[in-house]
Amino acid sequence: MKGKLLLPVLLVLALVGVAYLLLPKGSHAFYGTRLLNPKPVDFTLEGPQGPVQLSQLKDKLVLIFFGYVHCPDVCPTTMLALKRAYEKLSPKEQERVQVVFISVDPERDTPEIADQYAKGFHPSFLGLTGSPETIQEVARTFGVYYQKTQYRGPGEYLVDHTATTFAVKEGKLVLLFSPDKVEETPRVVDDLRALL
Amino acid sequence: MRWLLILLGSLALAQPVVTPGWVRLVPPVVKDTAAYLTLENRGKTPLRLVGAETEVAERVSFHQDHREHRGGQVVLGMRPLPYLDIPPGGRVEFRPGKYHLMLEGLKRPLKAGEKVALVLRFQDGSRLKVILPVEMR
Numbered sequence: 001m002k003g004k005l006l007l008p009v010l011l012v013l014a015l016v017g018v019a020y021l022l023l024p025k026g027s028h029a030f031y032g033t034r035l036l037n038p039k040p041v042d043f044t045l046e047g048p049q050g051p052v053q054l055s056q057l058k059d060k061l062v063l064i065f066f067g068y069v070h071c072p073d074v075c076p077t078t079m080l081a082l083k084r085a086y087e088k089l090s091p092k093e094q095e096r097v098q099v100v101f102i103s104v105d106p107e108r109d110t111p112e113i114a115d116q117y118a119k120g121f122h123p124s125f126l127g128l129t130g131s132p133e134t135i136q137e138v139a140r141t142f143g144v145y146y147q148k149t150q151y152r153g154p155g156e157y158l159v160d161h162t163a164t165t166f167a168v169k170e171g172k173l174v175l176l177f178s179p180d181k182v183e184e185t186p187r188v189v190d191d192l193r194a195l196l
Numbered sequence: 197m198r199w200l201l202i203l204l205g206s207l208a209l210a211q212p213v214v215t216p217g218w219v220r221l222v223p224p225v226v227k228d229t230a231a232y233l234t235l236e237n238r239g240k241t242p243l244r245l246v247g248a249e250t251e252v253a254e255r256v257s258f259h260q261d262h263r264e265h266r267g268g269q270v271v272l273g274m275r276p277l278p279y280l281d282i283p284p285g286g287r288v289e290f291r292p293g294k295y296h297l298m299l300e301g302l303k304r305p306l307k308a309g310e311k312v313a314l315v316l317r318f319q320d321g322s323r324l325k326v327i328l329p330v331e332m333r
Contacts, residue, residue, distance in 0.1 A: 072296065145267065164270065
């Protein structure tokens with residue numbers, strides 16, 4: 001009886017051993033939500049100096065947040081979190097990271113306003129917007145929802161919007177930070193370093 | 197502790213106690229910002245916050261954050277509140293992600309470190325002045 005069990009047990013142990021050896025060493029456990037199938041993404045939006053295509057930035061890790069300028073609570077909370085994380089990186093690392101703010105309120109936010117807003121948090125940040133149709137298309141690509149609420153008149157309304165931060169590497173969406181997770185600066189920084 | 201509050205209303209009715217927070221420094225291109233503080237009701241009767249004003253903004257409104265899930269992601273927004281009730285012994289925390297006082301239509305860009313005076317108005321007619329520092333956080 002004992003002899004018959006020995007072989008299968010040894011076999012299982014050997015398999016476990018092989019599996020352990022095959023595990024990637026030093027692999028980073030991501031705090032943000034990783035996409036199992038990184039999704040190719042691209043867009044062309046308006047920046048302060050003309051059109052900006054996401055694929056132009058493909059040698060950088062791009063962090064994208066969708067929001068709007070007339071947003072004093074939700075948007076600055078995430079933009080400040082991105083600023084904190086960005087400033088924890090070394091100058092060398094910072095060169096390889098681009099934070100992009102995309103306005104989902106093109107009616108009020110011109111490319112200049114969106115960019116001034118982004119640069120108000122850090123001079124290296126970039127603010128973009130586009131026509132309502134283009135913004136809609138880009139939002140769909142990233143699964144971003146936005147909707148005007150509390151409409152009081154032209155230029156007087158609030159906007160509900162997906163408050164996720166999207167990380168794009170080499171043209172592919174690879175990682176998401178929820179608005180709660182993005183505030184955990186040390187863990188966000190670890191994730192960014194693992195992606196760089 | 198930086199207890200920078202000054203009571204303007206009658207001391208006999210002094211139920212509200214404010215712990216100052218801050219006024220958020222936003223990029224100068226933004227004409228609205230948020231003020232944060234904690235408001236406690238140490239009295240024995242309910243307290244209703246009905247308004248607020250400051251010299252630096254056209255008007256001040258109250259907002260509560262609104263959160264929903266769509267497509268597996270968090271959608272955030274805010275909803276204006278006409279007033280805020282604080283039960284006896286209760287407190288309301290104005291902080292990011294919860295409630296904020298929206299300073300709408302800033303008359304001038306604020307500067308980091310400057311102090312902004314805010315007057316809270318209650319239904320019983322009492323007023324409470326609070327001084328908040330401007331900070332980028």
